[in-house]
Amino acid sequence: MSGYDIKCYLKGLTWLIGSPSFGNLYPTLHGLLVDGLTTVEECSRGSKASRKVYSVTDEGRAAAEEWVRRPIRPNAPLRSFLMRLILADVCSPTGLIAHLEQRRAWVASQQEALEQERESWDGRDGSEQGLAYDYGLALAQTELAWLDEALGRLYNSGGAWVLAAMAEGEQPS
């Protein structure tokens, strides 16, 4: 895709993972190029303005897989999780399970922490910020349910690669 294409594509995903500005997108694309992770092809399509179409190299694909597999820092924003979710879905089925499992553990821990936090607070004066706690717990519950459902599907639909993923999934975090 070209830079412009990428921007348009991501605009549709803004709510989930945000959309980069051009000032961020184009330099990044150059960086990928000089790192050998992509190649360019200048397409001058007759009358229209020419566009630079980038393609991922094998090296780039490998880097993407490596990135998917690399554990994210636990308190990373939601969009980090979703970006990896998308990439893992596309390029690394074994990484996908590990990623979901990791997220599950994190959300469960946060849910527990929130519950404790709430209890320790509504012991004190007027139950303030109860709404925010409620909100967070509702989201956590939904997320856990979704993760369980997705993981269940992945495990059940499994062929040989699921076993491989499970065996390989026991890396130190």
Added chain:
Amino acid sequence: MSGYDIKCYLKGLTWLIGSPSFGNLYPTLHGLLVDGLTTVEECSRGSKASRKVYSVTDEGRAAAEEWVRRPIRPNAPLRSFLMRLILADVCSPTGLIAHLEQRRAWVASQQEALEQERESWDGRDGSEQGLAYDYGLALAQTELAWLDEALGRLYNSGGAWVLAAMAEGEQPS
């Protein structure tokens, strides 16, 4: 509270709204002070290290209410919504309803957009990033349900101030 106290308090809410670094927190506190939104009181508690305890002034309280009431840019991150939720819950019951109503409209619009996006994409080649769409839609559904429930509670528990809020809530956005 002191800067350190604030940091500790917010650490418990990291998952929901994040926690500022000291390099961000302390300068901000100074800023509030010079703007007259807070006052300080240096507390040297005998042997222990002295601490600077900040208090909100009337002006500060007014600024907070004004901030709650100011509409947020639609694509603001989740934590902006939650911060206002907490503050509105504490200091501005009329602003709270407007805030929830605003959020409801935004999430509903995003849900619809996501659904359209998904349909337009699974028409094409292999249904990629379906997981991310699923995830977003699940979250949106939960959020809408939660918002409806919260709004229902607020409207039903209403006394005179609810009517005032509803009358006042028709400001141009």
Added chain:
DNA sequence: TCACTCATGTAATTGGTTACATGATTAG
């Protein structure tokens, strides 16, 4: 005595947005 928590701040770096700059094509 060594490490850790409490407590407050400053400075450098960074990551990314906003704004700027350019130009061709298409639709009203």
Added chain:
DNA sequence: CTAATCATGTAACCAATTACATGAGTGA
């Protein structure tokens, strides 16, 4: 003919993190 979309980039600026710097009390 004008405005909007397509298309690519650069430069200035800003906000926030990271790392640094300091110091006193506390528990092992």
